[in-house]
Amino acid sequence: MGHTITVYSTRGGSGKTITSLSIAKTLATRGYKTVLIDVDIEAPSLVHLIPPPGDPNSMRYWTEYLDNPDLNVEDVIFTCKINNLSIIYSNTPEMGKHFLQTKQRSWWESALKRELLAQQMLYKMGYDFIILDNQSGTSMNSVNNMILADTSVLVVRPANYGADATESFIDEMYRVLKGIKPRNDFYIWNQVIKTENEDEEKILRDFLERYNPRIKKSGLTLGCEIPFDRVLNLRLLTSPENYVFDLPEDVQKPIDQLIDTLLEKGGL
Numbered sequence: 001m002g003h004t005i006t007v008y009s010t011r012g013g014s015g016k017t018i019t020s021l022s023i024a025k026t027l028a029t030r031g032y033k034t035v036l037i038d039v040d041i042e043a044p045s046l047v048h049l050i051p052p053p054g055d056p057n058s059m060r061y062w063t064e065y066l067d068n069p070d071l072n073v074e075d076v077i078f079t080c081k082i083n084n085l086s087i088i089y090s091n092t093p094e095m096g097k098h099f100l101q102t103k104q105r106s107w108w109e110s111a112l113k114r115e116l117l118a119q120q121m122l123y124k125m126g127y128d129f130i131i132l133d134n135q136s137g138t139s140m141n142s143v144n145n146m147i148l149a150d151t152s153v154l155v156v157r158p159a160n161y162g163a164d165a166t167e168s169f170i171d172e173m174y175r176v177l178k179g180i181k182p183r184n185d186f187y188i189w190n191q192v193i194k195t196e197n198e199d200e201e202k203i204l205r206d207f208l209e210r211y212n213p214r215i216k217k218s219g220l221t222l223g224c225e226i227p228f229d230r231v232l233n234l235r236l237l238t239s240p241e242n243y244v245f246d247l248p249e250d251v252q253k254p255i256d257q258l259i260d261t262l263l264e265k266g267g268l
Contacts, residue, residue: 002123005262006039006149008134008142010169014155015190017045018236019226020133022247022255023153028085030259032128035077037062037088039115039145040135044090052078052089061091065118066111073118074125086127108140115148138169147180151262154187154220158204163211170218184265186223187215188258194227223261224254 007020017040024036038046041063052059060076065088077086122130132149135142146152156166166187189208195201212222229248247255 004130006132024131034129035086038090191228223258
């Protein structure tokens, strides 16, 4: 039986998609058959970070799968040049169709059923892990993907406004999810500033020590701290499609730590 992990955040810009890519790539290189799905149907990112093969106009997307009961999940899977890693893309929404038209609750109920069907089929196809790059914030879509997942990873940037918003967000989110099924939930600090002296380090540690207990009280376990990497961020400005294939060591090490924690505490 496989395992589904969703990666989410309170807002955009936290590094949610990069973290999803990093987790998927690391699991795949460890020999686990992994599929990464861009389920952020309002602001998909994978098509920009890892350009899909072939003509984008002839591709089939996750959003189409949710809409079309005649489409099979096998029809939207694309292979990746990393062994054991497949990707399912969402396409960029059309302004009039998606931003100005609110989907009814019945559509989201149907979409969740389609997601559950896809999950079952992917497990039957031999996938060990399904990684969901979830939508930021609280929405019907993000809640559906949280329901689907066995494990969640919350990505938080170390800033007062981000941490305060996170505390309110997880209280609301887990109130909705409470009692649906057993869960293993984690959080990570992402893009942590590299300090240069003891005074700077004290400011950083004081901040983390102030917020860690407040986040943990909602039942989340700290997975790792990922530092801000200047080279990585510059690379994303030039050739982002190469990002997932060559993580800098100071980023790969905490990702490995996170994977080890997920495997151990997640009971996998």
